[in-house]
Amino acid sequence: MGDALRALIDAVGLQVGRGSEILSDDESWSIEVEPTGTDVWVATRSRSVWIRRGRDIAIVDAGTAALVEGHATITISTGSERSGPPHVAETYAFPHEALFALTGVLVGAATLGPLADEVLALPPVATTGPPGAPSPDVGLALRHVGHLDGGRWHGAQQQALARLVVTTVLRDNPPPMLGDNGLARVLDRLFDPAGPSSMRALLVGVRMSERTLERRCAAATGCTPAQLGRWFRSLAVRSALSRGDRPSDVATRFGFSTTSSMRRALDRVRPPTNRR
Template sequence: MGDALRALVDAVGVEVRSGTAIHADDDQWTLALEPAGTHSWVATRYRPVWVRRGDTDELVAAGGAALIERHTTMTVGTARQQHGPPKTVPSSTFPYEALSAYTGIVVGSATFGPLAAEVLALPPVATTLPAGHPSPDVVLALQHLGELDSGRWHGVQQDALAQLVVTTVLHDNAPPLLQDNSLARVLDRVFDTEHRYTTAELLEGVRMSERTLERRCAEATGCTPAQLGRWFRSLEVRTALARGDRPAEVATRFGFATTSSMWRALRRVRAPEIGRGRRD
């Protein structure tokens, strides 16, 4: 299902910002996360941490990561109870940072496009899975971070490691419409950006009839494969409109003869039934 998930994430759009490594000399602390994007992310290498969003809190295992939907109250800390912010002992000795403890905890932000809730259906707090276990990709990312100039992040490495952490969480919290493994190969093809498959091509190498495909697809997504294809192809168009681009320019950019024909096509779009319960 990797191709389908990648296609959906690309269609939604996400910009991941590099993280800040937390240093602390005290053992108990709570750090307020700044709402710089649509989400904040947290990754921890050595110890479990608590992340909080409003009244919701989750324990993130050592070697794990979390993606937290923007909220007025977002924190990460060493305990479920609230403490003061992390502190380091002042010193005039060079190098200054060598005297403060690198916690192995990194925080950053991610900004998803306007259709993220419809497409990805992430919970308010998404963590790497299975809960309570380290994620190999997160461990490797944080290990590499620790090897970069005493924990400092630089350029391309910074962007790549931050992106790896966020995409790992997305992989472990794939949209519900991708969770029927019997449809994996079909949906990889439905969400192919370079080729439109016929029904016969969708079924190539898949052990099911056209009727069974229609039934399983409807059970998993509420849509037929053709409806899913129309929905997927509408995402870039609707994202541009949601961001305020002029409809006439959007219609031209995506190959519609007129603005009216674009609106008619969009009215035919049926979104899959993938919403999860959400908490504010």
């Protein structure tokens, strides 16, 4: 489902902050991240941390990561009980002692577009899978971070590694409408902005009839392929409108003759069934 998922993420929009490593001279600590309207990603190299968001609790083990919906206070702790905030000495007798303050826990921000709930349907706390197993992609990203000078991320490397961590979580929590692996090739084509639009083109190399495709697509998404295609093509238009772009400019940009024709087209859009 890689191509279909990538197309959906691109349609929603994803911006990932570079993040920073938590420093603490104490073995036990807790931090609280106040709501900011953005999601929070957490990744850890060598220890487990507990994440609480309201009634939602998750354990992020070494070599794994989580993406947490950020419209509520998030608590990140080294154990099941809350501890004091991280403490770092102002100076150290020997420079190498500062290395002991590195916790291996990195925290950053991730911003998804306004249609993320409809398109991606993420749980409040999404983690890499399977639960408790180190993720090779997260492990590689965090190991590379550790090899950089002074444990710091630098420029484009930092941005790329942070995005890798977040997209790995998204890959391991795909939208429910992508759950039928037998539709993978069809959905890859359907969600390709430059892909085929006819039913015949969708079925090239796929061992199912048009009627079977209609039935399986309806069972997985609640939509026919044609309805699903119209919905996907509407995402860019609706995202632009939700950002506050002028409707007349949006209509022109996406090839509508008038604002009214754009509105009528959007009124015909039927979102897929996409609940966990």
